[in-house]
Amino acid sequence: MRREIGVAVIGTGFMGKAHALAYKAVPNAFPDSWKPRLVAVADVSEVGARQAAEQFGFERATTDWRTLLDDPEVQVVSITTPCSLHRDMALAAIAAGKHVHCEKPIAASSSDAYDMMKAAEAARVVTQVGYNYIKNPILKLARGMIQSGELGDITSFRGVHAEDYMADPDIPYSWRTDPQNGAGALAEIGNHIVSLSRFLLGPITQINAQLETVNKTRPVAQGSSERREVKVDDIARLMVTFERGCSGSMEANWAATGRKMQLEFEVFGTKGSLFFSQERFNELQYFKASNDPRTSGFARIEAGPAHPPYENFTVAGGHQLGFNDLKTIEMAEFLSAIEHGTPAFPDFREAWEIQRIVDAAIQSSAEERRIAL
Amino acid sequence: MRREIGVAVIGTGFMGKAHALAYKAVPNAFPDSWKPRLVAVADVSEVGARQAAEQFGFERATTDWRTLLDDPEVQVVSITTPCSLHRDMALAAIAAGKHVHCEKPIAASSSDAYDMMKAAEAARVVTQVGYNYIKNPILKLARGMIQSGELGDITSFRGVHAEDYMADPDIPYSWRTDPQNGAGALAEIGNHIVSLSRFLLGPITQINAQLETVNKTRPVAQGSSERREVKVDDIARLMVTFERGCSGSMEANWAATGRKMQLEFEVFGTKGSLFFSQERFNELQYFKASNDPRTSGFARIEAGPAHPPYENFTVAGGHQLGFNDLKTIEMAEFLSAIEHGTPAFPDFREAWEIQRIVDAAIQSSAEERRIAL
Amino acid sequence: MRREIGVAVIGTGFMGKAHALAYKAVPNAFPDSWKPRLVAVADVSEVGARQAAEQFGFERATTDWRTLLDDPEVQVVSITTPCSLHRDMALAAIAAGKHVHCEKPIAASSSDAYDMMKAAEAARVVTQVGYNYIKNPILKLARGMIQSGELGDITSFRGVHAEDYMADPDIPYSWRTDPQNGAGALAEIGNHIVSLSRFLLGPITQINAQLETVNKTRPVAQGSSERREVKVDDIARLMVTFERGCSGSMEANWAATGRKMQLEFEVFGTKGSLFFSQERFNELQYFKASNDPRTSGFARIEAGPAHPPYENFTVAGGHQLGFNDLKTIEMAEFLSAIEHGTPAFPDFREAWEIQRIVDAAIQSSAEERRIAL
Amino acid sequence: MRREIGVAVIGTGFMGKAHALAYKAVPNAFPDSWKPRLVAVADVSEVGARQAAEQFGFERATTDWRTLLDDPEVQVVSITTPCSLHRDMALAAIAAGKHVHCEKPIAASSSDAYDMMKAAEAARVVTQVGYNYIKNPILKLARGMIQSGELGDITSFRGVHAEDYMADPDIPYSWRTDPQNGAGALAEIGNHIVSLSRFLLGPITQINAQLETVNKTRPVAQGSSERREVKVDDIARLMVTFERGCSGSMEANWAATGRKMQLEFEVFGTKGSLFFSQERFNELQYFKASNDPRTSGFARIEAGPAHPPYENFTVAGGHQLGFNDLKTIEMAEFLSAIEHGTPAFPDFREAWEIQRIVDAAIQSSAEERRIAL
Structure with a gap:
């Protein structure tokens, strides 16, 4: 047992x-x-x-x-x-x-x-x-394709995490907007796209960022006419260089009207490219460069048993995982690491690396210069 | 407790x-x-x-x-x-x-x-x-829009359930292909689209169907060169009339190369229309007829807290349910019916109605005539 | 010169x-x-x-x-x-x-x-x-893939032509609704999907159809309160058998609220499948059955120089043809046939064949039986 | 006459x-x-x-x-x-x-x-x-929605123009890669997204850019083993501030494997948002913030007669314009300006403004600092 x-x-x-x-x-x-x-x-x-x-x-x-x-x-x-x-x-x-x-x-x-x-x-x-989000079987496929060389040399990355839950300027000031709390769009959701970029492409060595506060004041409480200045970012834009040699961009935005879960990336390689959106997270779009031009195009790969550990949830392709299933994979991997005495991922070291990038972006924006990591 | x-x-x-x-x-x-x-x-x-x-x-x-x-x-x-x-x-x-x-x-x-x-x-x-599949919160929305008159009078329905798990002619003969078993594409997956059509639009009163066996023989066992005649349908096509007055079509196909979960429908009303595909089952496409032509179009509604019981699984929109979550809703509704002494849905009566439609379709195909229910 | x-x-x-x-x-x-x-x-x-x-x-x-x-x-x-x-x-x-x-x-x-x-x-x-519509370079590709055997044996066809220009019941009675005129959704737009099905798959040998009038009366003139009975179809549904052995379905609908140009088909073969919609007519979706399940999926082929005569209009892929360009190809092919003394396509014989199918569908619907051609 | x-x-x-x-x-x-x-x-x-x-x-x-x-x-x-x-x-x-x-x-x-x-x-x-590209009727709609306030205050812009025609490192050195020629991805295609951003949102006042050469050498001629250093950019990334107060990002990339015409933007406002891709340039995605959350979502607007001068090409919606039609609109507007003695757009002044942004981006990248315009 x-x-x-x-x-x-x-x-x-x-x-x-x-x-x-x-x-x-x-x-x-x-x-x-x-x-x-x-x-x-x-x-x-x-x-x-x-x-x-x-x-x-x-x-x-x-x-x-x-x-x-x-x-x-x-x-x-x-x-x-x-x-x-x-x-x-x-x-x-x-x-x-x-x-x-x-x-x-x-x-x-x-x-x-x-x-x-x-x-x-x-x-x-x-x-x-x-x-x-990186526990998604289809993103394990993406990472595998990059690591195995299936996409050739990676030349470019473009990522975004945009939602709209802070778009309304009358959402009150709270811990979400308190700088003591590591707050702001970059710190709160932008770290997901940072995490994802590192999961796929590895370390980031340079950052050039601009952060912006769109809603410059917010009510001190729901419905209050008294407003308080907001100092954290609603939008953050980053241009980054990866240690592997390619560069890329990222955006965090929690005031993106209409977007509920636009965690997206596009990664281009010499032999192929990928597009992914968390809005349709059981799919991965894949362009294979060597295909016949007459019939080539981005293929919509649907998550299925070929993408472990999808099959642990349902044996048939096309049935789809939900958000809670990603969380289950996350915990299973954590427990497995404990059982086998191996490091889990992303561990505190990885999270520290992500946090360093967030900090460097804030610094880059404030000092108006590129920051090396 | x-x-x-x-x-x-x-x-x-x-x-x-x-x-x-x-x-x-x-x-x-x-x-x-x-x-x-x-x-x-x-x-x-x-x-x-x-x-x-x-x-x-x-x-x-x-x-x-x-x-x-x-x-x-x-x-x-x-x-x-x-x-x-x-x-x-x-x-x-x-x-x-x-x-x-x-x-x-x-x-x-x-x-x-x-x-x-x-x-x-x-x-x-x-x-x-x-x-x-009908336990999906976004399909409860669809049904609600139809029942409330939000789409006006319903004029047409088009449905399909296509997959490809029986496309390969060398998949052996089995219980899936044994007529004693209520087998065939219509009986096995077509009943999902029948179920969905009734969930949305109510009773069906007439059927005109054609069933077809694409793979006319199958190996008696995996790898065997001996083959056995298959008598059940790989594809079934139905033209139906609903009691409410509109008509529609349905297709079941388990030899649809490339399709993993094409459970789709389109329903047209005088005030609006809907499109849904189980391939992206956290979305519903909605066209509202009264909108300004300059800016009108099919809107991609994403499942969220506005669509009960989505919120029981995750409080934030855009996070998405998975297949197993639909099954959880199904069981919760069953237990709730037991607790409250109310009928569950779809119950044995509803399933019998669905089975009658399957039987009538088989009969319609064999006798080459329309069958009234 | x-x-x-x-x-x-x-x-x-x-x-x-x-x-x-x-x-x-x-x-x-x-x-x-x-x-x-x-x-x-x-x-x-x-x-x-x-x-x-x-x-x-x-x-x-x-x-x-x-x-x-x-x-x-x-x-x-x-x-x-x-x-x-x-x-x-x-x-x-x-x-x-x-x-x-x-x-x-x-x-x-x-x-x-x-x-x-x-x-x-x-x-x-x-x-x-x-x-x-069949002059589209990307549909010439589709036809070529079918004829060359690239899709294997064709097992199924599903087609539709739906628009909404007659959805409003207060559009007056006119030549469009006059049976003397070969009127009705099937005769007016349904023949496009019939034409397309023949272009791709060849002759049809059997038809089982049901036609329906959704808007049973219309004003005799714009704004008039006097209404006249309409006898032509708003919706036609066909189940057909092709001479090549496969079967399929088609729908014509000019009361499909929200649809402006839903001329769509899906064709399934043993080696691959295609999906096309005139709504995005510079694209063809292609599933290749032999691809690795890990990375296979419907590929979105974009029209380009690999698809003659696209290049006659623009030398670069992704630029896209418009409707009038299809018409230009049509006329160029007509003039070329005259120049070379060869038959044009679709010629009067082909159009007669299409018309026979329309007539047979009307008859099938009226007589409630399958019609052999 | x-x-x-x-x-x-x-x-x-x-x-x-x-x-x-x-x-x-x-x-x-x-x-x-x-x-x-x-x-x-x-x-x-x-x-x-x-x-x-x-x-x-x-x-x-x-x-x-x-x-x-x-x-x-x-x-x-x-x-x-x-x-x-x-x-x-x-x-x-x-x-x-x-x-x-x-x-x-x-x-x-x-x-x-x-x-x-x-x-x-x-x-x-x-x-x-x-x-x-800005001659597109659906982009005139986009601009009108922004100018009329229909989207509220604009808070963010994200744009890209990515193609793959220079992805192959063995494409020879040519005028395209000669800095004397205003060459590079930014100068050649990036100016389209710059043009589009100005068309929609007006003047840009600050630029922070990074340009990168992915293919650092190219053959001196087709098939030659001798290679020459390339100094122009394959990828350019810009962070910009608009005079109207909002900020945004842009990317130019001519080495984006698989992309033929990814001229895309997303613009977010307090009352609504738009998404557009030249890959499907007869469509505009529109999210209206005030809609009921139960049924709101990005609506896919199809170009039609409500979007002048679409109707000059075809009277029916959904028929679609092609690239050459955009060019025809362009020339018609030029001739109209001559006839009426009014300025055309985009004129040499506008093109100079675009060129200044390209120059400023090159300078910003070289000097590693933000450039005010």
């Missing part, structure tokens, strides 16, 4: 629930995985903690996350609280010898991320950060 | 696993639902039963499905075995007072389906059949 | 203008073609004839089309008048020894079409009928 | 032919326009000049373009020669009092463009430059 592994989750919001749900789904889709046992859940709200415990079957609920760390039944801690709390929670969990999964962004600054990474590596615990 | 309800699943193939997985996911997405307790699983293969029990956490496994019916802990039975076994299993389960979920097609003929429906209605148990 | 050939056009409406424009464009795109000399234009309206002459440079204008036939300078006559006039005009032109291009539908009935075909063949003049 | 206007064309390549063809098509589509009389064509090749004369009907052909300028019958000169020749030809034509249409890019540098603009404005001749 599969071994159990004790899990605690801190936070019960959007991502807290997504973690609980994903841990529960792991054994169904990955029967050979260690089986998560939902030992405890913590939330500042007692009601929130109790409800989550009942909904997902945690054995106990608490308002004091520190108690989780003393619990010998807990081997894994998921941190899904606001970004500003990640550092202290992660350091405490690491000190207690727990493996730590932390939601993105890992921290409000790369120095915080650095401390977390160093502590984790010293303690030799397994860490992972919630860049869930 | 939520009440538990004991569930047994018969069969551990593609759909057996999908049921188990969906029952397990219900409480996560629908916290107010009764909570399924996975009491038992049955399979002809002892190994298969045991493995499924371990993977999904059934309390016991058996090779004798009849023992499930004597178990007072079991209130719900899911039948996911080959179609030819549905009738006997369902009648026994009903006789034992169980609520029954049966995979589609409900039976190999409408007379079998009739017996099942009559027994279930007499016993007043809740029944449901696995037409999972 | 290229030889000139004298052209006369009868009718100056949408298609009269399109013919004039196309004849003028031929030498630009096809410099080796005989050069059309616009000798004369005829219209019932004197103003209309004179304006067209001035706009397009016809040497003379007339209200009496018969005078064109006596003119020795005129070698080619284009007939673009309402369908009910085609027969007499064509027979007179043929009797005068002219080559005849006639707009579609060729006639109001297949018997009229038959007379025209017989006369033309006896007189050995070159004829062509305006099924312009 | 319409007045004639004498036209001469210099150059008979891709664009020389496109001009001739467009001039000839103007009277067909724009019957109220002055009618171009094709007086003369010049080409360095005598054969080329003579063939073009015959194909398009120029009255005379010459190898000496200067002779055109002495011809009193010539009122309009089209310059379609390589970019490095534009300046001298244009200045001579202007000195001779001719109206001048010049292909893009207007010149190899903004200082050359400046001289041309100054001369033209002093001589009060009408000028136009061949940024043909």
